[in-house]
Amino acid sequence: MDTQTIGCVKAATKILGDKWTPQILRFFVNERSVRFCQVQDLVDGINPRTLSARLDSLEKEGIIVKTATTSENRCEYSLTEKGEALLPILKDMDAWSRQYEPVSA
Amino acid sequence: MDTQTIGCVKAATKILGDKWTPQILRFFVNERSVRFCQVQDLVDGINPRTLSARLDSLEKEGIIVKTATTSENRCEYSLTEKGEALLPILKDMDAWSRQYEPVSA
Numbered sequence: 001m002d003t004q005t006i007g008c009v010k011a012a013t014k015i016l017g018d019k020w021t022p023q024i025l026r027f028f029v030n031e032r033s034v035r036f037c038q039v040q041d042l043v044d045g046i047n048p049r050t051l052s053a054r055l056d057s058l059e060k061e062g063i064i065v066k067t068a069t070t071s072e073n074r075c076e077y078s079l080t081e082k083g084e085a086l087l088p089i090l091k092d093m094d095a096w097s098r099q100y101e102p103v104s105a
Numbered sequence: 106m107d108t109q110t111i112g113c114v115k116a117a118t119k120i121l122g123d124k125w126t127p128q129i130l131r132f133f134v135n136e137r138s139v140r141f142c143q144v145q146d147l148v149d150g151i152n153p154r155t156l157s158a159r160l161d162s163l164e165k166e167g168i169i170v171k172t173a174t175t176s177e178n179r180c181e182y183s184l185t186e187k188g189e190a191l192l193p194i195l196k197d198m199d200a201w202s203r204q205y206e207p208v209s210a
Contacts, residue, residue: 009127011206012198019122022114082205089201092194093117100187101116 015061015086020046020054025063025083026090033067033078058083120166120191125151125159130168130188131195138172138183163188 016022023043027034040051055077058064063083066075079087121127128148132139145156160182163169168188171180184192 008202009131009195009198011202013121013124013127013202016118016198017122017124017127019118022118022122026114085201085205089194089197090114092197093114093121096190096194097113097116097118100190 012086012089015058015063016089018054020050021058022090022093024051024054024058025086026094028064028079028083029087029090029094033076035069035074035076039077117191117194120163120168121194123159125155126163127195127198129156129159129163130191131199133169133184133188134192134195134199138181140174140179140181144182 016025020043023046024039027039027042031038036051036055039055040046040048043051055064055066059066059077062080063086064077064079066077068074069076121130125148128151129144132144132147136143141156141160144160145151145153148156160169160171164171164182167185168191169182170185171182173179174181
């Protein structure tokens with residue numbers, strides 16, 4: 001069995017292999033930057049502590065960066081180049097979900 | 106924020122949002138069917154009980170089917186059409202892993 005051809009999905013699985021992270025990242029397909037409360041509103045059922053931990057982890061992994069917004073003392077998150085390279089995967093995950101589990105999705 | 110454009114990655118996340126499942130499924134990129142022991146040998150660090158639970162779950166979700174082999178009393182697993190539709194995602198996860206984390210991957 002040739003394991004070299006598709007040798008390792010581990011690094012991507014470390015990021016995407018989590019119940020919440022793909023749901024957090026999908027917002028970046030349409031938005032250049034998002035605020036904490038926007039993600040919290042739209043990721044159904046996530047609690048703030050979990051969201052905060054996931055965002056910290058994504059920042060540490062170099063997937064997103066936290067930047068200060070011009071107005072007020074707020075922070076926004078945006079994708080790095082490494083994070084943007086995940087978007088085609090998220091789009092495919094979305095397409096697959098629509099095609100094969102339209103009801104439960 | 107338009108959440109409809111990429112509305113839901115949930116169904117795919119239910120399958121791929123797991124430490125082991127992408128690593129199990131990647132073998133099907135190169136192989137039409139695999140045996141339990143082949144997967145166990147090549148998924149680094151998985152224990153048989155976990156592998157068995159993941160394969161059962163993938164079968165229940167309609168991603169793989171278990172078939173009897175002609176020789177001996179062995180079973181093989183192969184992808185359904187729904188499972189094959191995951192392969193492009195796995196290929197992209199592999200490409201991302203190679204590009205961004207070649208050392209740890």
